Amino acid sequence: MSLKTFTPEQLALLRTLLAAAAQAAGWDAVSIEAEGDRMLMALRRGPRSLPAPPPPGRSPASSPSSAESAGASFLAWIRPASDEPSFSRAGAWSVGYRGDLPVGADSLLRSLVEALADHPAPPRPAEPDPALIFGTDQLEIRVTLTCNEHCVFCNSWHGADNLATDLPAAVALLERARLRGTRKLVISGGEPLLVPWIPELAREARRLGFSYICLQTNAVLLSRRRRTAPTERARQDIGGASLRSVGLSVPSPQPPTPAPWSLLQATAPDEVLVSAHGSTPEVLAAVTRRPALAQAHLDGLCRLLASDFRIIVNFVVCRQNLADLPDFVRFLARQPKRPLLLSLSYVAPIGLAWDHRYETIPRYSDAAPAVLAALRMARSLGLDAVLPEYCGIPTCVLPELREFADPADERRPVHVPPDKMLVPRCEPCPWKPRCSGIFRRYVEMFGDEIPPSSPL
Numbered sequence: 002m003s004l005k006t007f008t009p010e011q012l013a014l015l016r017t018l019l020a021a022a023a024q025a026a027g028w029d030a031v032s033i034e035a036e037g038d039r040m041l042m043a044l045r046r047g048p049r050s051l052p053a054p055p056p057p058g059r060s061p062a063s064s065p066s067s068a069e070s071a072g073a074s075f076l077a078w079i080r081p082a083s084d085e086p087s088f089s090r091a092g093a094w095s096v097g098y099r100g101d102l103p104v105g106a107d108s109l110l111r112s113l114v115e116a117l118a119d120h121p122a123p124p125r126p127a128e129p130d131p132a133l134i135f136g137t138d139q140l141e142i143r144v145t146l147t148c149n150e151h152c153v154f155c156n157s158w159h160g161a162d163n164l165a166t167d168l169p170a171a172v173a174l175l176e177r178a179r180l181r182g183t184r185k186l187v188i189s190g191g192e193p194l195l196v197p198w199i200p201e202l203a204r205e206a207r208r209l210g211f212s213y214i215c216l217q218t219n220a221v222l223l224s225r226r227r228r229t230a231p232t233e234r235a236r237q238d239i240g241g242a243s244l245r246s247v248g249l250s251v252p253s254p255q256p257p258t259p260a261p262w263s264l265l266q267a268t269a270p271d272e273v274l275v276s277a278h279g280s281t282p283e284v285l286a287a288v289t290r291r292p293a294l295a296q297a298h299l300d301g302l303c304r305l306l307a308s309d310f311r312i313i314v315n316f317v318v319c320r321q322n323l324a325d326l327p328d329f330v331r332f333l334a335r336q337p338k339r340p341l342l343l344s345l346s347y348v349a350p351i352g353l354a355w356d357h358r359y360e361t362i363p364r365y366s367d368a369a370p371a372v373l374a375a376l377r378m379a380r381s382l383g384l385d386a387v388l389p390e391y392c393g394i395p396t397c398v399l400p401e402l403r404e405f406a407d408p409a410d411e412r413r414p415v416h417v418p419p420d421k422m423l424v425p426r427c428e429p430c431p432w433k434p435r436c437s438g439i440f441r442r443y444v445e446m447f448g449d450e451i452p453p454s455s456p457l
């Protein structure tokens with residue numbers, strides 16, 4: 002259990018209780034601050050005034066010891082009860098102190114024990130749901146791992162606990178997420194437009210109370226120029242070898258969807274997130290490794306951008322398309338309708354990107370100036386562009402990137418996921434509360450790249 006599950010009001014109540022208990026024992030609480038899993042109290046007791054000397058011939062009344070009369074300070078802590086050694090247990094709490102215990106301070110600790118004996122402990126945090134997108138309250142369901150592209154950084158099978166390849170399995174995930182209060186759904190893949198039952202999934206989600214649905218697509222199937230049913234090779238080629246290598250079976254191919262645009266309309270997502278990683282067929286061919294589909298990809302993207310769907314464009318920055326960033330921004334700005342958002346994600350060292358890391362993952366310090374220039378150009382051309390926190394560049398590498406950081410709401414908590422890390426030099430960084438850290442694997446490849454002069 003941790004204090005993190007207390008609301009601000011509950012924390013304020015706890016502080017008041019502790020301050021009152023300290024005062025009752027004759028101590029002042031100079032500060033009461035949450036520190037990790039505990040509440041740390043800095044306590045001070047002023048020097049006691051000495052009683053008047055006894056009249057001649059009378060023995061002195063009991064008087065404070067010289068240690069007591071000199072005043073004292075020390076640090077006490079409380080935390081939800083655990084096996085850690087402590088001064089005492091108090092109901093659901095442990096009470097302890099740091100350093101030496103000044104004379105008379107044990108009465109203060111006993112006062113805290115008494116005050117906390119019936120005070121409720123913080124609620125247990127909910128178990129993390131593997132289908133929730135880390136650090137958010139959005140449920141992501143991968144409705145297939147099959148894809149008609151074969152991107153150099155594909156990681157669709159990574160953490161595939163959220164894979165639901167039939168409607169009942171997907172609805173079970175929806176129901177579980179609703180019990181947790183989740184209202185946002187992301188339909189992901191593979192390529193979700195290869196799955197004929199996504200309209201039913203969206204209907205079920207709305208019926209269960211989901212208020213937001215985002216559908217991710219690479220847009221290839223939405224091209225008007227050609228109907229692009231995936232070839233058998235493409236279906237099995239979603240990193241099939243990699244799937245087997247991580248112990249997952251390659252799913253059976255889904256029948257090609259007869260009318261992808263109608264499927265999209267019937268699904269009626271609130272937003273469509275298009276994976277678009279290049280402005281020309283050549284760049285796209287290098288990234289998606291399906292040269293024959295590159296033009297269809299661009300056509301599908303343009304068709305979506307011209308439609309009434311609300312579009313988010315996600316460009317994954319990698320070695321293969323880094324130089325194309327300015328052209329891609331200009332390409333988007335030329336479209337008759339602008340997307341709601343352009344997100345410049347940074348390739349994550351997982352999945353195929355990790356298998357081919359040195360050909361795919363640029364160094365942050367090499368890529369950051371180009372990413373910043375692209376973000377600025379996008380803004381100057383009237384596009385709303387962001388650098389996402391979880392799939393971005395740690396902004397200490399180039400602090401000007403912070404202007405484009407997403408989430409933009411600085412009060413929204415950002416967590417460090419298990420595959421990322423902060424390092425000791427992050428401690429003084431003013432951006433730390435908003436930073437999800439650096440991928441551990443990236444550190445393994447290139448070091449942390451945090452400038453030696455942090456804090457920044």
Ligand code: SF4
Nearest residue numbers: 395397427430433436
């Ligand atoms: S917290 Fe660490 S990794 Fe994040 S921006 Fe600051 S110094 Fe960089």
